[in-house]
Amino acid sequence: MITFDSVTKRYPDGTVAVDHLSLEAPTGEITVFVGPSGCGKTTSLRMINRMIDATEGRILLDGEPVQSIDPPTLRRGIGYVIQQAGLFPHRKIVDNVATVPYLLGWDRKKARARAMELLERVGLDPAFASRYPFQLSGGQQQRVGVARALAADPPVLLMDEPFSAVDPIVRTSLQDELLRLQGELNKTIVFVTHDIDEAIKLGDRVAVLRVGGKLAQLADPKTLLSEPADDFVREFLGHDRGIRRLQFVSTEGLRIRTDLTVTEGSGDGAAEPWLLVVTGDGRPVGWRSGARPSELEPYGTYVHGRDSMRAALDAALLSPSGCAVAVNGDGKVVGVATREALDAALAEAADG
Numbered sequence: 001m002i003t004f005d006s007v008t009k010r011y012p013d014g015t016v017a018v019d020h021l022s023l024e025a026p027t028g029e030i031t032v033f034v035g036p037s038g039c040g041k042t043t044s045l046r047m048i049n050r051m052i053d054a055t056e057g058r059i060l061l062d063g064e065p066v067q068s069i070d071p072p073t074l075r076r077g078i079g080y081v082i083q084q085a086g087l088f089p090h091r092k093i094v095d096n097v098a099t100v101p102y103l104l105g106w107d108r109k110k111a112r113a114r115a116m117e118l119l120e121r122v123g124l125d126p127a128f129a130s131r132y133p134f135q136l137s138g139g140q141q142q143r144v145g146v147a148r149a150l151a152a153d154p155p156v157l158l159m160d161e162p163f164s165a166v167d168p169i170v171r172t173s174l175q176d177e178l179l180r181l182q183g184e185l186n187k188t189i190v191f192v193t194h195d196i197d198e199a200i201k202l203g204d205r206v207a208v209l210r211v212g213g214k215l216a217q218l219a220d221p222k223t224l225l226s227e228p229a230d231d232f233v234r235e236f237l238g239h240d241r242g243i244r245r246l247q248f249v250s251t252e253g254l255r256i257r258t259d260l261t262v263t264e265g266s267g268d269g270a271a272e273p274w275l276l277v278v279t280g281d282g283r284p285v286g287w288r289s290g291a292r293p294s295e296l297e298p299y300g301t302y303v304h305g306r307d308s309m310r311a312a313l314d315a316a317l318l319s320p321s322g323c324a325v326a327v328n329g330d331g332k333v334v335g336v337a338t339r340e341a342l343d344a345a346l347a348e349a350a351d352g
């Protein structure tokens with residue numbers, strides 16, 4: 001666990017970048033620092049590994065003040081990932097990843113084997129190992145940056161806007177990859193971003209900072225969206241807060257009907273305004289309306305019980321039937337969530 005105990009950073013020119021910050025980043029969780037430019041996110045992060053020293057207050061790593069640990073020892077237990085990866089341009093990818101193991105005096109063979117294992121772990125083809133950073137895309141370099149930070153298996157990982165220099169699609173896949181990795185590794189991660197959507201997607205806990213380095217709110221994403229502490233947080237969260245909150249509402253309780261499907265090629269089916277046509281092995285084909293039975297209309301699916309209400313609503317909006325197709329993990333239809341069922345679930349979500 002990382003503890004900020006009334007930490008203040010005043011730069012020599014008098015700027016107060018962080019002002020009496022107190023919070024805990026629990027072991028094995030992702031804590032995100034988010035806030036507008038200049039609110040002290042990077043300063044806070046760098047005080048953890050002592051790239052910047054606090055002016056007042058204490059930062060504790062599992063109860064031990066970081067100020068009492070000498071910086072090289074401290075940093076050996078802390079991985080650090082920055083924007084645009086910060087790879088060494090003249091070192092091959094494998095050697096970039098093996099940087100810390102080399103520093104720790106591992107023999108070359110062992111360090112390289114570890115690097116190869118990590119490249120695979122972060123989803124990179126081992127063939128990239130002998131390339132140089134400039135021969136990789138931004139997203140690939142960022143993956144190398146993550147692999148390098150993980151090389152010596154540090155319990156703590158500091159990530160400073162690591163995905164902000166890549167396009168939105170690559171960014172999404174890097175975020176997904178980080179969540180997948182975290183599922184296996186359970187590191188204590190402190191992640192800095194100015195992007196509230198990224199904070200909500202990645203954070204177990206999100207610390208919203210305001211300019212002047214003051215903590216505005218520390219909460220899990222769901223609480224943040226439903227109970228912003230004040231106008232600043234509300235405004236920072238943006239206007240579609242209600243819709244985004246739905247991503248934390250489970251579809252487990254969403255009622256589904258199993259009598260609205262018909263297997264393709266079989267008779268007319270029930271007398272309903274809309275019926276979902278499915279293949280013989282239960283995969284969706286399209287919606288058939290009572291009014292125009294010869295044509296099939298598009299459909300949207302969500303994985304029942306796994307995806308959120310936001311996904312179910314999205315699936316419903318993709319189809320003129322207004323119903324969402326519930327599938328299982330294999331993509332087979334398990335039922336249909338009608339407008340009435342969605343309406344009931346939304347009313348419940350709004351209540352609670």
Ligand SMILES: Nc1ncnc2c1ncn2[C@@H]1O[C@H](COP(=O)(O)OP(=O)(O)OP(=O)(O)O)[C@@H](O)[C@H]1O
Pocket residue numbers: 011012013015016017035036037038039040041042043044194
């Ligand atoms: N070396 C320094 N000397 C003086 N002021 C500094 C120094 N470094 C940062 N600051 C100031 O401290 C405040 C916090 O900076 P910091 O970089 O921590 O913010 P940030 O939230 O990470 O911003 P951004 O999202 O723009 O990166 C800012 O007002 C910044 O100008």
